[in-house]
Structures are given as structure tokens and as C-alpha cells.
Amino acid sequence: MAVSPHVDLSRRERQIMDVIYARGSATVREVMDRIPDPPSYSAVRAMLRVLEEKGHLKHEQDGPRYMYLPVVPREKARDSAMKQMLRTFFDGSAERAVAALLDMPGSGLSRDELDRLAKLIEQARKEGR
Amino acid sequence: MAVSPHVDLSRRERQIMDVIYARGSATVREVMDRIPDPPSYSAVRAMLRVLEEKGHLKHEQDGPRYMYLPVVPREKARDSAMKQMLRTFFDGSAERAVAALLDMPGSGLSRDELDRLAKLIEQARKEGR
DNA sequence: GCGGTGTTGCTAAAATTTTAGCACTATGCT
DNA sequence: AGCATAGTGCTAAAATTTTAGCAACACCGC
Known part of the structure; x- marks a missing residue:
């Protein structure tokens, strides 16, 4: 299962992954509060579930709720995002x-x-x- | 119309914009050849049309074919992508x-x-x- | 002139993403 | 105990993205 970070994510999936990488981890509500033009609670939940199925996220029980964490560590995701950025906007330099x-x-x-x-x-x- | 670069793009739209920003401009075929897991020629055409409708791209006639160009200049798009990157992976630093x-x-x-x-x-x- | 190639203009369907909403459980408060 | 609150598990539908394919036009080499 490839789990290549940052490519092959849909719009909202990317927004969600961004929030989770920015914070290290997040609950449904935390994600929702930090997404621009915020989708419904339900929508966020569904997308987190999808991201987990796809292997981008995992979750832990945090008291009564789920805490979602990235599967690919921040540093790895960061590096591949950086590479993409270099290619696109800096001619690889x-x-x-x-x-x-x-x-x-x-x-x-x-x-x-x-x-x-x-x-x-x-x-x-x-x-x- | 906002045309905020890089956010609110779908997966393939983003891939396309990346190619166009990387090259400065591109024809349908050039875009297609540079997209991973490449979609059909038709698909690329349709998406370029959509991106143009949304105000992200414009085109010029280049001989018999269209040459697509970004509406938001590379530097501006770069800066806002960078800012997003800083927020997500570098705590804004x-x-x-x-x-x-x-x-x-x-x-x-x-x-x-x-x-x-x-x-x-x-x-x-x-x-x- | 004629067929092959490469392009655009369309339209419509397939696939995926995104959303809403109901059912159920646990927790905390009065 | 009873009720409100906040969470999850689902399912199904709406909306958007992505694809395929036909028609028309221009160009090129033969």
C-alpha cells in the first residue's frame, strides 16, 4: 500500500492532513475547527475514517474520543512535500x-x-x- | 472571484497546476506527459477547461494548439504555497x-x-x- | 485531392468525494 | 433515575471530479 504522502489526496483530505501534521495529532472537533470553510462534523468524521482506511492516519482512544495521528511521520511527509515544492516552484534548486x-x-x-x-x-x- | 492558489483544488487540478507552474506554461500534451499515473488526453483537456473557468488558467493560441498559462504569477503562487508549508510542517518558522x-x-x-x-x-x- | 494525425468543442456517464442524518453508547449533572 | 451532551458506527444520497468518446476542423505529406 503506497501511502505516498501529499499526492493523491483530495481537497478536503489534504486540508485535514495539513491540520494533523501542523498539530501532531487531532480530534474530529479540532480538525473541524481549523479547516477553512468548515465542513460538517459528520463530514470530517467520514473523511478521517477514509484517511484511516487509506492508511494515512491511525487513531488512538483518548478518553471518550478518538485522537488521530499520522502514519507517515511528520519529517518524512515534510521532506516529500518539500521535494514537490522544489520541483514546482524552484526548478529543483x-x-x-x-x-x-x-x-x-x-x-x-x-x-x-x-x-x-x-x-x-x-x-x-x-x-x- | 478569489482564485486563492493551491487551496480548493482537486487532486488532478493540483497536479496540473504543478506542472504548469513548473514549466511556466504547457500544452495539453505536455501536461499529460508529466502527470503521474497519467489520465487520458480527454480528461486533461476537460480539467484544463475547468481550471480556466475557475480563473486559475488562461490560454493563448500557439499555432494549432492551446498554450495554457497561470493567471496568478508563479511568484505569488509560490509564496502562498510556501506559507502553507511553513504553517503545516515548520510551525510557521x-x-x-x-x-x-x-x-x-x-x-x-x-x-x-x-x-x-x-x-x-x-x-x-x-x-x- | 485524399487519408492520416493532431487538435478543439461537446455531452454524458462513471467514479470519487463530500455531506447529512439516524441509531446507539458513554459520561456527567441534577 | 432521568436528561442533556458529546462521542462513534453506519448508510445513503448529493455534489463534484474525472473519464470516455464522437464530431468537426486544420494541417501535412503523398
Whole structure:
């Protein structure tokens, strides 16, 4: 069963997975409250069930209700989403992506953050030998 | 009409928009050839028509065929996709996103690229005063 | 001129996604 | 105990997405 994250998801399924990845886990109600143009409680429930059938989610009993969790760990999903993003908008170049992040309107990178990034780059340079 | 890029697209619509943004523009056949698990020519045509109706695409006559172009410019679409990505996978932090790009498996940032990025950061630091 | 190829314009159907709603269970409060 | 609240399990229908296929037109090489 492929479970390739982020591709072959429908519109609402993607919105739901986004919420769950953003929070780490979520209940039906939490998902619903965070979806734009929110669908009904029932609709969300049904879609969570479908996502579970498809192997994207699992759930645990959390007191009286279900807590849904991603099957593919956040980091893996993140990486494959990033790759897709690089292909689509940055001609596959990680450099360009970083550059775009640096001057994204409202990304608001503070001096401290920039310092830390400078260090990371320095480090990558040393390692990449 | 909103035309908010990337949200409220169906699965195939998104795949199509991705191809078009990746290439800048595309014909029916070009789109079809670049979609995984490719749909029929007819299907692609129909979806391009729908995307045009919805205001995501426009087309120009290119010799005998149509050339489809995005209505929202690449950079704008890119930024909003990036923001979504930051929210979902990086807790809204551009710094974390950059860090992830730096050690993404197979991102393959060369020494030269790292050098250029170091410069960009230096520059951002100076400007951000 | 003629057939083959590649395109668009349609329409309608198949498939999937999305929604609503009823039945039932557990919990907490009075 | 009785009732309201909040949850799940289902099923079935509505809505949207996705597909197939025919008709017409233009172009190209023969």
C-alpha cells in the first residue's frame, strides 16, 4: 500500500492532513475547527475514517474520543512535500528555495535566527567535503 | 472571484497546476506527459477547461494548439504555497524550513551554493537593522 | 485531392468525494 | 433515575471530479 504522502489526496483530505501534521495529532472537533470553510462534523468524521482506511492516519482512544495521528511521520511527509515544492516552484534548486525564504514578505527572520542559520551553513560547508 | 492558489483544488487540478507552474506554461500534451499515473488526453483537456473557468488558467493560441498559462504569477503562487508549508510542517518558522533544506537528503547543496547563501544571509543581516 | 494525425468543442456517464442524518453508547449533572 | 451532551458506527444520497468518446476542423505529406 503506497501511502505516498501529499499526492493523491483530495481537497478536503489534504486540508485535514495539513491540520494533523501542523498539530501532531487531532480530534474530529479540532480538525473541524481549523479547516477553512468548515465542513460538517459528520463530514470530517467520514473523511478521517477514509484517511484511516487509506492508511494515512491511525487513531488512538483518548478518553471518550478518538485522537488521530499520522502514519507517515511528520519529517518524512515534510521532506516529500518539500521535494514537490522544489520541483514546482524552484526548478529543483534548494538554494533558490532558501533565497526565497530569506526575503519572503513577512517571514520575519530575526537577527538571532539569521545568526543561527549562518552557523548551520558554515557547518554544512565543513561537512560537505 | 478569489482564485486563492493551491487551496480548493482537486487532486488532478493540483497536479496540473504543478506542472504548469513548473514549466511556466504547457500544452495539453505536455501536461499529460508529466502527470503521474497519467489520465487520458480527454480528461486533461476537460480539467484544463475547468481550471480556466475557475480563473486559475488562461490560454493563448500557439499555432494549432492551446498554450495554457497561470493567471496568478508563479511568484505569488509560490509564496502562498510556501506559507502553507511553513504553517503545516515548520510551525510557521522560516528558520526551521531553511534548516531542513540544508540537510535534506539529496538536496545536494554544493559548496558554491552554500557560499552564495552565506552571502545572502550576511546581507539580510545588514539590511535588517 | 485524399487519408492520416493532431487538435478543439461537446455531452454524458462513471467514479470519487463530500455531506447529512439516524441509531446507539458513554459520561456527567441534577 | 432521568436528561442533556458529546462521542462513534453506519448508510445513503448529493455534489463534484474525472473519464470516455464522437464530431468537426486544420494541417501535412503523398
